[in-house]
Amino acid sequence: MLRHIKTIKDVVDWGLCTGCGACYFACDKANVTLVNIESAGIRPRFKSDCGTCTACLTICPGYHIDGAAPSSGANHPELGPVLEIWEGHAADPEIRFRGSSGGVLTALALFCLDREDMASVLHTAMDESTPWTNKTVQSHNRTELLARTGSRYAPSSPCEGLQQIEDSSKPCVFIGKPCDASAVSMLSSSRPQLSRKIGLSLTFFCAGTPSTKGTLDLLKSLDAPPHQVSAVRYRGDGWPGKFSVSGSNGTNGKSLSYQDSWSRLAGYRPLRCHLCPDGLGQSADISCGDAWERFSDTPNPGRSIVIVRTPRGRDILRRAIEAKYVELERVGPEAAIAAQPSLLQRRSELFGRSLAMRLLLVPTPTFSGFPLFRSWLRLSFSRQFRTVAGTLRRILLRGLWRKRPVLC
Numbered sequence: 001m002l003r004h005i006k007t008i009k010d011v012v013d014w015g016l017c018t019g020c021g022a023c024y025f026a027c028d029k030a031n032v033t034l035v036n037i038e039s040a041g042i043r044p045r046f047k048s049d050c051g052t053c054t055a056c057l058t059i060c061p062g063y064h065i066d067g068a069a070p071s072s073g074a075n076h077p078e079l080g081p082v083l084e085i086w087e088g089h090a091a092d093p094e095i096r097f098r099g100s101s102g103g104v105l106t107a108l109a110l111f112c113l114d115r116e117d118m119a120s121v122l123h124t125a126m127d128e129s130t131p132w133t134n135k136t137v138q139s140h141n142r143t144e145l146l147a148r149t150g151s152r153y154a155p156s157s158p159c160e161g162l163q164q165i166e167d168s169s170k171p172c173v174f175i176g177k178p179c180d181a182s183a184v185s186m187l188s189s190s191r192p193q194l195s196r197k198i199g200l201s202l203t204f205f206c207a208g209t210p211s212t213k214g215t216l217d218l219l220k221s222l223d224a225p226p227h228q229v230s231a232v233r234y235r236g237d238g239w240p241g242k243f244s245v246s247g248s249n250g251t252n253g254k255s256l257s258y259q260d261s262w263s264r265l266a267g268y269r270p271l272r273c274h275l276c277p278d279g280l281g282q283s284a285d286i287s288c289g290d291a292w293e294r295f296s297d298t299p300n301p302g303r304s305i306v307i308v309r310t311p312r313g314r315d316i317l318r319r320a321i322e323a324k325y326v327e328l329e330r331v332g333p334e335a336a337i338a339a340q341p342s343l344l345q346r347r348s349e350l351f352g353r354s355l356a357m358r359l360l361l362v363p364t365p366t367f368s369g370f371p372l373f374r375s376w377l378r379l380s381f382s383r384q385f386r387t388v389a390g391t392l393r394r395i396l397l398r399g400l401w402r403k404r405p406v407l408c
Contacts, residue, residue, distance in 0.1 A: 004363045004403065005063060008056035012043050013405045014363055015271040016062040019043060019209070020176070021136070021157030022183035023056040034157055036133060038212045041155040041270055059186040061179040061365075062272055066186075067282040068369030076333050077371055078344055080282035084308040085336055086317070087291050088328035089301070100151040100235040101290040102302035104326055105175060105202050108286065108317070110142055111325040112173045116316065118199045119168045121145065123175035124156040131232045132215040136161040138172075150236035153210050153265050159183050162194060171199030177206050178281035185283040200316055203281035205289025205305075205340055207266070207273075214268030218261060219245065222254040229253070234261070239302035240290065271400065277350050277370040279343035280336075285313030293338035305331070305339045344375075349387045351376035356391035360401045 004010060008027075011017050019042035024034050027044075035045050050056075057063050067080050076082045089102030095110070096103045112118040120138040125148035127135040134156040139145045158176040162184070165172045174184055181203040188195035219226060222245060230248040235241035235258055243261035245253035281287030291303040306328060308314045320326050337344065351372040354364045376384065395401050 005057070007050040007054060008044065008060060009046060009050055011057070011060055011062045013403050015400065016275075016363070016365055017041075017043055018062045018177075018179040018272055019155050019157055020061055020180045020183045021160030022059050022061070022187060024157070024160045025162045026059055026187065027056055034160055036155055036212060038216070041209060041211050042157045058190070059183055061182040061186075064366045064368070065179070065182045065278055065283070066368040067278055077374070079280060079307060079333055079336055080369065081309045082307055082333065083311070083314050085331050085333060086306040086308070086328035087294070087303060087331045087335055088306070088326060089303055091324050091327045093301070095146065095149070097238065097301045098146060098149040098236050099302055100149075100241060101239060102304040103149065104288050104304045104306055105204060106145050106149050107325045108200070108202060108320055109139070109173045109175065110145055111320040111323060112200055112316065113141065115319065115323055116199065117170060119170035119172050120164070121173040121175060122158060122161050122165055123148065124152055124158055126152065126232065130226075131229050132219060132226060133212055138164060150241070151204070151234050153234045153262070154212055154215050155209055162187065165197045166191065166194045168197050171197050173200045173202065174198055175202045177209065178203050178278045178283065178287070179276070181281055181284040182278065200286070200312065201284045203284040203287045205281065205287065205343060206276075206279050207343060207346075208269035208276065209273060210265040210268035211270065214265040218243065218256070218264055221264075222256070224253055239295070239300045275350065275353060275365060277347045277367050277372060279346065280307065280340065282309065282369070285310045286317060289340060291335070291339045293335060305336045307336060347372065348375040348379055352384055352387035353391045356388045357395060360392065360395055362395060362401055
């Protein structure tokens with residue numbers, strides 16, 4: 001067990017929690033609630049001390065992630081478990097336009113509802129009562145899915161709703177962040193009923209989840225008081241889309257380009273996001289994200305890289321292609337690497353960041369199945385030095401070297 005990490009409470013207090021909601025699902029509901037801390041993200045609040053119980057640690061992606069968990073075929077040195085790689089978009093023009101990068105995940109979810117006899121899709125959507133935050137929802141048809149398309153760069157905890165999948169009479173689709181998919185993978189190994197009811201696990205490429213404060217500060221910069229906001233959309237309606245705000249009177253509000261809004265929101269990502277090796281979603285059946293290597297200023301409704309990681313994902317994707325729910329073409333690993341250089345760059349620096357934290361006796365998560373040291377060795381010595389020195393500086397300046405209780 002990692003030094004200082006004895007219970008799930010320690011994961012939270014050291015800033016390693018991903019906010020996935022898995023502990024809420026797995027723990028006694030009478031003892032844990034989820035709270036959205038404006039400056040940090042969604043975190044569990046425990047009504048009584050965990051004592052010596054470590055059950056939640058076995059399914060906590062803030063504590064441990066196994067990048068090789070679903071491997072059933074080739075294991076690419078940079079991309080992880082890979083059976084096939086495709087590039088393309090949703091065949092439905094409206095889904096493609098509304099989605100953040102081509103609508104592939106929405107199209108696959110709809111295919112599972114229409115053709116695979118699945119009951120629902122568990123995923124994240126805007127909370128209408130506070131549009132700058134998210135809520136976990138179930139969608140059952142095209143109308144509901146279409147209303148909830150697009151990236152949500154704010155805290156989300158879809159694993160909190162896994163009971164609805166476990167209790168379902170039919171298999172369901174799960175869509176979440178890579179850390180959420182990792183939690184589902186770990187939970188499935190110990191909960192046979194949940195494993196049987198996960199019909200397909202989907203995730204998107206992720207560079208981190210900004211806190212709610214990031215969105216609120218963005219609204220403030222646009223002179224959009226939260227009480228006058230009826231909807232917040234981070235992306236979509238074209239590729240990559242805009243950060244847009246609608247007023248409570250039904251009128252369109254102000255907007256920012258995706259590049260401008262993300263450059264501001266990125267500064268609000270918590271510590272754990274900077275330590276993530278799994279931006280490409282290695283624990284899901286299928287992971288999907290922007291095909292940035294194809295992006296240009298020419299108007300385009302969106303394209304995605306689609307990485308198939310399990311036989312179940314491969315079989316469903318091929319049937320979706322045959323049924324014309326998605327339009328895809330096979331590509332090689334080089335396309336995915338060219339499309340997501342920043343995520344791979346972050347992974348290459350992770351060994352150095354973890355080293356700096358351990359030098360100051362700050363606990364870090366454990367990662368299996370990721371070539372962290374090999375990726376680190378490919379960096380120049382100057383880059384290695386700057387990574388370690390920069391991390392040491394941030395840890396000292398921000399007081400991350402000491403444990404700071406958050407909720408309990």
